[in-house]
Amino acid sequence: MCNQTCLKAQLLAFHCYLLNLIYFHFSVNGYRYVKWHVKGIVPTRQDVVAFRATVAHALCIPPEYVIIAGIEPASSVFIVCLIPDMYVEMLEEELKKGATFPNLACCGICDVEIDGNTYYLPGKIPVHMRTETK
Numbered sequence: 001m002c003n004q005t006c007l008k009a010q011l012l013a014f015h016c017y018l019l020n021l022i023y024f025h026f027s028v029n030g031y032r033y034v035k036w037h038v039k040g041i042v043p044t045r046q047d048v049v050a051f052r053a054t055v056a057h058a059l060c061i062p063p064e065y066v067i068i069a070g071i072e073p074a075s076s077v078f079i080v081c082l083i084p085d086m087y088v089e090m091l092e093e094e095l096k097k098g099a100t101f102p103n104l105a106c107c108g109i110c111d112v113e114i115d116g117n118t119y120y121l122p123g124k125i126p127v128h129m130r131t132e133t134k
Contacts, residue, residue: 030084030085031085032082032084032085032115033082034113036051036078036079036080036109036111036113037109038076038079039108039109042073048071051079052066052068054103054107055081061084065083066083069081088114091112092114092119096119105121
């Protein structure tokens, strides 16, 4: 007999096999979704593992605390992570202050979306949003 959890695991395995995508969707108390816009890659499993390690390093947390919750392919890629609340709040405060996070920018991350608010990494603001200064 297979329960609901078993069926979800089988569906996930089949979905990943059929479409060669990585996608997990679950919620965990104490974690929040953070959406990362990564420019110009079609991620492989190794790219996702490296991305996870880079995010963990930037936030000074163990990689186990960064849970990949989804990958949305488009002309660029959106990677959704579950990160503990405390670290999301620290990240958001640093982004509001204009922190540069060079290791994230080097990975091609253009912006970070937290609770519907989009924060652009310095030097990565889209051309249509830049203002001319004289």
